[in-house]
Amino acid sequence: MKAAILKAFGSPLVIEDVPAPVLGTGEVIVDVVAAGVLSYAKEVFSGQRPYLLETPVVPGAGGIGRVRAFGPDATRLSVGDWVFCDPIVRSRDDAIAPDITLQGLSAGNAEGGLRLQRYYHDGSYAEQMLAPTENVARIPDFDGAQAAQWCGLASLLVPYGGLSSIALRAGETLVVNGATGKFGSAAVEVALAMGAGRVVATGRNPAVLEELGRRFGPRVRPVVMAGDEEADRAAILKTASGPIDCVFDILPPRATPAQVRAALLTVRPNGRVSLMGGVGMQGGEDLGLPYRWIMRNNIRIQGQWMCPREAVARMIGIVNAGLIDLGRREVTTFPLAEINAAIDHAAANAGPFSLTVVQP
Incomplete structure (x- = not known):
């Protein structure tokens, strides 16, 4: 089968023939139809982002495809089923604290x-991929023509994990801190689908904040951040016009x-507060949160x-x-042979409403 291979960090991916995956118990082989390309994939593959990824490797985190074969422990799947491949692989020998890798x-x-x-x-940057059975989720009543659009599911799942961890409830007021990036804008969309009564969306890009309001309506209340902690806090409180039930932070490492x-x-x-961002991951000071305020106010801070x-x-x-419309994104597709062009395109089009997809 054909696959895109990263042979060394800093080198372009190459298309080669590689052996097809071999099925084992507890596994599924999927014919990959569409796989999203991360906006920061170029930083990972160049080595600029020091991810723990051993080369040579066929990269690609998850995607949409059809079941080719499955092991005897699968009781609901059928050959030909449309599925989403979740890249979060967990070890099976410790249910409490499993090890995790992003395939x-x-x-x-x-x-x-x-x-x-x-x-x-x-x-997933290959014609076929092997995944654990539990990482393959069937998509009912699926139209294969929408496979590329459904790659947008990956960016929605990240904030859904954080918002679920703090049990966001219908009617609550939520602050999405860092709403102008791909995951932040997805958090706004997911929160509204979960029933949030009001979403205060913060960021430094007025154009994107305005677009969020235009796309999702008056339940979204934008706040342009100025960089002054006290002034920004006052602006958030004023815009919320009432108690803030939850805060979701997805700010990047440079924040x-x-x-x-x-x-x-x-x-x-x-x-409740959910922390899913990257602050401090590239060095520098930590948050420095006030112990007394957290304790006296019964604040729940959840990392996810x-x-x-x-x-x-x-x-x-x-x-x-129908609570989320995946068709809201502008999707650009590339064949597997043009994987390096797809990576460049994703880097140049990192906006919240764009999606770059490779189709093996």
Whole structure:
């Protein structure tokens, strides 16, 4: 079969013939139809982002495809089923604290994640891929012509994991801190689908904030951040026009702790906070949160990396119910042979409403 291979960091991917995957118990082979290309894939493959990924490797984190074969432990799948391949692979020998690897992207920071990666080594930039049975989610009543659009599911699942972890409820007011990026804008969309009564969307890009309001209506209330912690906090509180139940932070590594605190400290007593961003990951000071304020106000602060397994089926249900329209994104597709052009395109079109997809 054909596959795109990263032979070394800093080199372009090459298309080669490689052996097709061999089925084992507890596994599924999927014919890949569409796989999303991350906007920062070029940074990963160049080595600029030091992800734990052993080369040579077929990269690609998840995608949409059809079941080719499955092991004896699968009781609901059929050959030909349309499925979403979840790249979050978990070890099976520790249900409480499993090791995790992102198939085709990163083993995280743990030795156990690297051991998983060495087995589920190759990702979705190939004509076929091997995945654990539990990572293959069937999409009911699926129109194959929409396969590229459905790659947008991946960006929705990340904030859904964070919002679910703090049990966002219908009618609540939520602050999305960092709403102008791909995951932040997805958080706005997911929160509205979950029933949020009001979403205060913060960011430094007025044009994107205005677009969020235009696309999603008056329940979205934009706040342009100025970079002054106290002034930004006051602006968030004024725009919310009432108690803030939850804060979801998805700011990137280049953001400062003050930008996180500006939003986090707006949450009401007994409020909840989800941290999914990257602040501090490239060095620098940590958040420096006030212990006394957290304790006296019963604040729940929840860290969340990616999403739990059941989130995939639930998000598929949300989309199929019409609560989220995957057709809102501008999708650009590339054949597998043009994978390097796809990576360049994704980097140049990193906006929240664009999606780059490779179709093996």
